[in-house]
Amino acid sequence: MNASRTARDRARVELTREIKETARRQLAVEGAQRLSLRAVARELGMVSSALYRYFPSRDDLLTQLIIDAYDGIGGAAEQAAAALPADRPQARWHAQCTAIRAWARANPHEFALVYGTPVPGYEAPEDTVAPASRVPIALLGTLRDADALGLLAGPADELPAGLAAQAAAITEATGVSLPAAVTVRAVIAWSQLSGMISFELFGTFAGTLEPADAFFEAAVARMSDFVGLPPAA
Amino acid sequence: MNASRTARDRARVELTREIKETARRQLAVEGAQRLSLRAVARELGMVSSALYRYFPSRDDLLTQLIIDAYDGIGGAAEQAAAALPADRPQARWHAQCTAIRAWARANPHEFALVYGTPVPGYEAPEDTVAPASRVPIALLGTLRDADALGLLAGPADELPAGLAAQAAAITEATGVSLPAAVTVRAVIAWSQLSGMISFELFGTFAGTLEPADAFFEAAVARMSDFVGLPPAA
DNA sequence: CCTTTTCGAGAGCACCGCTCTCGTCTGAGA
DNA sequence: TCTCAGACGAGAGCGGTGCTCTCGAAAAGG
Numbered sequence: 001m002n003a004s005r006t007a008r009d010r011a012r013v014e015l016t017r018e019i020k021e022t023a024r025r026q027l028a029v030e031g032a033q034r035l036s037l038r039a040v041a042r043e044l045g046m047v048s049s050a051l052y053r054y055f056p057s058r059d060d061l062l063t064q065l066i067i068d069a070y071d072g073i074g075g076a077a078e079q080a081a082a083a084l085p086a087d088r089p090q091a092r093w094h095a096q097c098t099a100i101r102a103w104a105r106a107n108p109h110e111f112a113l114v115y116g117t118p119v120p121g122y123e124a125p126e127d128t129v130a131p132a133s134r135v136p137i138a139l140l141g142t143l144r145d146a147d148a149l150g151l152l153a154g155p156a157d158e159l160p161a162g163l164a165a166q167a168a169a170i171t172e173a174t175g176v177s178l179p180a181a182v183t184v185r186a187v188i189a190w191s192q193l194s195g196m197i198s199f200e201l202f203g204t205f206a207g208t209l210e211p212a213d214a215f216f217e218a219a220v221a222r223m224s225d226f227v228g229l230p231p232a233a
Numbered sequence: 234m235n236a237s238r239t240a241r242d243r244a245r246v247e248l249t250r251e252i253k254e255t256a257r258r259q260l261a262v263e264g265a266q267r268l269s270l271r272a273v274a275r276e277l278g279m280v281s282s283a284l285y286r287y288f289p290s291r292d293d294l295l296t297q298l299i300i301d302a303y304d305g306i307g308g309a310a311e312q313a314a315a316a317l318p319a320d321r322p323q324a325r326w327h328a329q330c331t332a333i334r335a336w337a338r339a340n341p342h343e344f345a346l347v348y349g350t351p352v353p354g355y356e357a358p359e360d361t362v363a364p365a366s367r368v369p370i371a372l373l374g375t376l377r378d379a380d381a382l383g384l385l386a387g388p389a390d391e392l393p394a395g396l397a398a399q400a401a402a403i404t405e406a407t408g409v410s411l412p413a414a415v416t417v418r419a420v421i422a423w424s425q426l427s428g429m430i431s432f433e434l435f436g437t438f439a440g441t442l443e444p445a446d447a448f449f450e451a452a453v454a455r456m457s458d459f460v461g462l463p464p465a466a
Numbered sequence: 467c468c469t470t471t472t473c474g475a476g477a478g479c480a481c482c483g484c485t486c487t488c489g490t491c492t493g494a495g496a
Numbered sequence: 497t498c499t500c501a502g503a504c505g506a507g508a509g510c511g512g513t514g515c516t517c518t519c520g521a522a523a524a525g526g
Contacts, residue, residue, distance in 0.1 A: 195428020
């Protein structure tokens with residue numbers, strides 16, 4: 001029952017890993033669009049058809065990279081939060097947003113893979129749902145911890161019934177319990193964060209907000225207020 | 234000096250238009266990634282090499298479609314604003330945001346073309362800058378008109394010098410004069426809008442905020458407050 | 467009328483994802 | 497220990513892509 005019993009098994013695991021790593025390197029350099037199975041095979045000294053013993057299609061290989069990207073950016077957000085105490089929620093919020101942006105800037109093509117235009121024929125398999133949730137859960141978690149400590153100024157937004165129900169569904173799906181109005185504002189902030197990073201990475205700010213550091217700092221501070229966190233100590 | 238003197242000239246203009254139109258139709262159906270010169274040529278009953286008499290490359294054809302997309306979404310924002318009086322800035326803001334989202338939902342691939350992942354080797358030519366500015370200028374214009382009527386509660390955000398300078402540069406580039414803090418908040422709202430629409434179109438909300446109408450309404454209202462507009466009459 | 471320019475067609479190059487076949491080699495059961 | 501099914505890599509090939517080059521026809525302009 002060993003994880004790698006025979007030589008063949010070990011070789012298979014090893015090669016699968018190498019293929020993924022080579023693909024990730026090519027993705028980082030060229031972008032998802034130009035990621036080519038043949039090029040990966042060439043770099044590994046094999047013929048392209050041999051790759052199909054390990055990944056049934058290019059989309060499948062891409063799915064693996066998407067999962068890795070979600071885990072990467074989600075892990076960055078989680079680590080940033082864990083490095084700070086729960087009673088400093090504003091600092092946590094700031095650290096998370098900064099870590100997410102830093103990860104995106106360090107891995108722009110991976111960011112584009114998960115938050116940019118989806119690949120045309122591609123449909124997200126079930127396996128991507130959990131990794132994809134890590135970032136929003138991390139953000140919501142910071143707010144929940146702040147709320148538990150009485151550090152969250154809950155906004156008094158009136159929500160229509162439908163939206164309140166959707167917020168409750170999010171609470172259920174994420175397991176992070178928050179007032180509906182806070183959940184909605186948190187999702188707004190999350191999409192703001194993603195939009196801002198997209199603008200920065202995809203060149204929408206070209207010629208105006210470059211570098212975007214000061215703008216990003218300001219936006220994070222505003223969003224921190226927006227979701228009801230207390231000002232920085 | 235007539236615009237179309239000879240038969241050849243007329244045919245050229247006509248064919249150029251037809252190629253663009255066919256390409257736009259394919260883009261709408263298949264997405265930019267799958268837009269194929271050969272397929273366009275096939276649909277027009279010509280051979281692929283003949284297209285190169287009209288567009289030097291696929292990227293050039295794509296650039297034309299990008300400009301059209303910018304004009305389409307920018308025009309939608311402008312028309313929505315023009316349909317309402319300047320003394321109802323909140324209604325204008327709401328109408329603009331709604332029009333932008335509606336356009337994006339009606340033309341998802343075009344939206345992805347301009348606000349999604351950029352094409353790898355692609356570099357935005359100068360001709361795209363002006364059309365690309367129409368949306369932010371329309372949004373800023375609503376705030377400027379409100380400000381001129383004394384209807385804007387200017388936020389008292391403290392901005393670092395560098396960011397204030399960038400905001401001033403935006404004012405200069407767009408020709409829309411606003412306090413720096415408002416400009417910054419407007420750009421935050423703009424990126425929020427784009428991020429939210431991306432989430433909706435690209436499937437990030439799948440299974441939670443679908444349909445996103447109520448959420449969108451709430452977000453637009455929050456952003457309206459955020460940029461300093463008075464509540465709806 | 468004759469020359470220059472423009473145009474469409476066709477062949478071709480290098481690439482792509484993917485499929486199929488065919489020897490080879492491995493490893494598990496008899 | 498031997499055998500045979502299954503896993504494997506190589507290779508050829510299919511249909512597709514963007515793009516280049518050449519060639520003959522047609523139009524425009526002198």
